[in-house]
Amino acid sequence: MALNLYIPALKDNPIIISETRPLKISQSLTALHGKNPLDIASFLNSELEILNRQKISPSNRVQALDTYRPILISTVQALSEDYSIAALPLHDKAKLAAAAVESLWLELGYGYKLVLVDLQNLLIKLGTDKSSANALLRAMHAVAEHALVCYQTYVSPPEHIWSDLHQLYFCAIKLGIQNVKVDEDKTIVGSTSTHTNTIENTYKHALLMSLADPQHLTQKNMRLAAEYLAFHVDNAKISIVAPLEMTTSCFIVNLSSNKPPVSYSKQNTAPNPDSDMLLQTLDLVIAIHQDLSSLQNNQLPQDGGIPANANRDEYIDLLTYLIKHWGVTQNRIFNRTKSNGEIEIVTGIPAIHFFSSTCTENANITKNKIEAEQAGGTHTPQASLWHITNISAIGMSVRRHPTAEKNIRIGSLLGLKTKSEQNWSLGLVRWASCGSRDRLDIGVQLIAPRAQSAMACINQNGREEMVLLLPEIVAAKQLATIIARVGTYEPARQLTITYNNNTHVVMLTKIIERSHHFERIQYSVIS
Known part of the structure; x- marks a missing residue:
């Protein structure tokens, strides 16, 4: 089976021969202890570039990659802190960190894709299924993490990301190894990989993260969504294309394309059974609804998908968002x-x-x-x-x-x-x-259309805080609201508000919207 993956050209007579002995590599990595993550990233990137540009046996290449991989993952986790909470457009330090992480995932993906290509080109392939499953999963994980870096820096992922993901999954289907479990060390790769430890789950995870429309999420919520999805990705199903009575929570994946999945209802032409697959998310949405109901009743879901110390309101907002994007497809109401x-x-x-x-x-x-x-x-x-x-x-x-x-x-x-x-x-x-x-x-x-600036006494200590009063908009059936810092809202809480030399006592009645930066709250005037 021919694979046309995005990989670098290999040199026949490289000037520098790459190190593939795990012991020697481990010694060189030990010398990096205590260094700046950017310096470690530069070293890893240089070594992987050498490794991924020359012909090496699949077994030697995999030994080298598996030795580099743990420190690579810990390095990208350290570097991600510089851009995963940054304002836009990114400042220089965040740009350097994001570029370094992107390069590391790209090179790691190259390596495991080269292993897979070599394994598929062997004349005698007996006993290679387990090795192929390992290479496939780790290649797919690297490609998906590369896409997540693009999401968290709000740039469009390169087209080769989707072409590679589709080909890797199709290859797994042909080999019948898409559901083979691959053991991962949670301390190395984090919770996402350990729960999506099959090729099919890793593939579904990547598809669903794209369908979550990450351009609309904060960097933090992208990571929370990825970690939460890892616990529930089994509930999403991939199947062959078949006639459907209801297309809600159904998406079409074109395995021969370089495009992400699209909603079934937005297809202009009938799906092609020879190249298209069906991603169904109804069971996933039901599971999210159950977790959302638990949170709204002040209970923590028992499956571990939401940490015990999580911000309940933050997860309520996130799960509501995910239900909308993995459930009923939203259509634009107004034209631009x-x-x-x-x-x-x-x-x-x-x-x-x-x-x-x-x-x-x-x-x-x-x-x-x-x-x-x-x-x-x-x-x-x-x-x-x-x-x-x-x-x-x-x-x-x-x-x-x-x-x-x-x-x-x-x-x-x-x-x-x-x-x-x-x-x-x-x-x-x-x-x-x-x-x-x-x-x-x-x-x-x-x-x-306008806001009234005001000062509010929120706590009993008399400290005043800046708030904004938004007027009622009758035509839009929008009641008057107050915008204040996060943590202001409590049911029936009373505020003393002063503006234009007038003072009013109001009672907070309903939270309308919440982000990481403010709360928008309905209120009623008491006096």
Whole structure:
């Protein structure tokens, strides 16, 4: 069976002969102890490049790769901390870390794919199934982790990622080893690999992470989703294409393509039984519903998919999101229209509070509050200029100017205003897409045409905090809400709110939306 995987060309007469003896490799890796993760990554990348560019027997290559793999995984885990919580577009340190991790997964994937190709080219293949299963699983794991780096840096994965994943799975089917269990050391690879320890589960995991539409998730939630999915991926099923009475929770995977799966209902043509497979997620969605119900009843699911010390509200929001993306396919309600204009943007409650202040007194109070919270700093919020690329009834896509601040995160609260507008509108960052030279496109959902800056006494200690009051919008059946820091909402909690020299006591009644950066809450005025 011919494989056309994305692998480097091999040199017949390499200048440097790669080291393949596990003992010698282990000695060189021991010398790296205590070094900076970027230096370790540079060494590993250099050694793997040498290894993956010359002809070596499959057994020798696998011995070398298996020796490098544990320290490679621990190194990428250390480096991921630099970009997996970073604002967008990425700063230089985060870019270096992401590029290093991407290169390591690419080279590790090359190595195991070369092993598989060599095993398939052997004239006598007796007893090679176990070796092929190991090589296939570890190649697929490396390719899938490469895709996750792309997701967490908000860039589109290269097309060869999907071509390789589809071919590797198809190869496993032909060999009949897609469900062979491969033992992994949890201390080395983490929880994701140990629970997706078959080729089919690893493949389904990669497909479902793409279907989770990671551009709309925070970097942290991508990793949480990946770890949670590992416990439930058995519930998703792959089957041959067959007529369906109901296409809900069904997705088509084209094994001959370089594309991710697509919803069955969005297919323009009938699936091809010769090249297409069916991914069904109904049982998976039911299992997620059960976990969501447990969390909503203040109970922790017993399967271990959610850690005992997890933030319950955070997981409720994440599971609700995953149900929508792995269950009923969402259709766009409003069409986008191309636009060409400039818009000013500020990020976060303090900055929006400052620019939304309706009088000099309020603006000065906000400025003083910001400076106090920054431990004596003198930074006054500044608006950044962005370019509008398209617009719809409920939002817009905007592109960052090179001079704009690097402070965008998924779920961030934005203040927006064109030159012709008097008030600052409020919006949320729903998705992001990064490119070269700090290019950043974001999707913004508009949630209010204006905001009233106010100060709220939330705790009994009398400390005031900045909040934003959003007006009722009758046409959208949207009640008045308050935006405050995360952790503000408690049922029936009372706040004392002051704005425009008036003071009101309000009671919080319902949480409307929550992100890592704010809470949006309905309230009723008591006095």
